[in-house]
Amino acid sequence: METRNAFRYNHMRIGPENLPNAALDNLEVNKKFIKLLKKRKPKRLDLLMQDLHDEEFDQMDCLTCANCCKTTSPLFTDKDIASISKKLRMKEVDFVKNYLRMDEDGFMVLQSAPCTFLDDDNSCSIYEFRPKACREYPHTNRKKFLGIADLTLKNAEICPAVFHILEELKKKLPL
Ligand code: SF4
Numbered sequence: 010m011e012t013r014n015a016f017r018y019n020h021m022r023i024g025p026e027n028l029p030n031a032a033l034d035n036l037e038v039n040k041k042f043i044k045l046l047k048k049r050k051p052k053r054l055d056l057l058m059q060d061l062h063d064e065e066f067d068q069m070d071c072l073t074c075a076n077c078c079k080t081t082s083p084l085f086t087d088k089d090i091a092s093i094s095k096k097l098r099m100k101e102v103d104f105v106k107n108y109l110r111m112d113e114d115g116f117m118v119l120q121s122a123p124c125t126f127l128d129d130d131n132s133c134s135i136y137e138f139r140p141k142a143c144r145e146y147p148h149t150n151r152k153k154f155l156g157i158a159d160l161t162l163k164n165a166e167i168c169p170a171v172f173h174i175l176e177e178l179k180k181k182l183p184l
């Protein structure tokens with residue numbers, strides 16, 4: 010199974026249109042890989058992830074994708090809400106009422122997808138003051154990567170860059 014998938018996606022660039030099938034094809038293999046990763050805790054993992062993240066985003070043009078902005082919502086912290094409302098010259102209470110809702114875990118998220126602030130050309134109309142979660146997405150260069158390994162598995166279904174990073178990680182760290 011692993012060999013077949015490694016062969017199929019080895020040199021293939023995956024875009025948002027073919028990501029659902031590719032992610033589904035690799036799901037079981039990736040789950041097992043993340044499980045082994047958590048068990049073995051490779052020492053150089055964070056450095057390797059940083060390199061893979063940089064290499065991937067050197068070639069990935071997010072403006073041709075925007076799948077994160079189209080399909081999921083960032084979490085809005087109080088600080089995000091205060092700063093975005095201020096920049097939009099809105100009262101915080103109105104910003105929340107117009108755009109946000111509380112999710113089942115008590116986090117503030119967008120009322121709808123795609124994101125209200127996503128323009129037709131895939132650019133973000135509040136880019137300079139977008140939420141922290143948007144600035145840090147998809148978190149693949151974060152320190153202590155193992156702590157977000159499960160989230161990365163989930164993000165491989167949303168973000169082609171994460172899918173590619175995981176494929177490269179499996180090649181660099183055969184477990
Ligand atoms: S972060 Fe990932 S999902 Fe979002 S636009 Fe870039 S490649 Fe696409």
Ligand code: SF4
Binds near residue numbers: 078082125139140
């Ligand atoms: S605020 Fe901007 S970056 Fe964040 S989801 Fe919306 S369009 Fe995307």
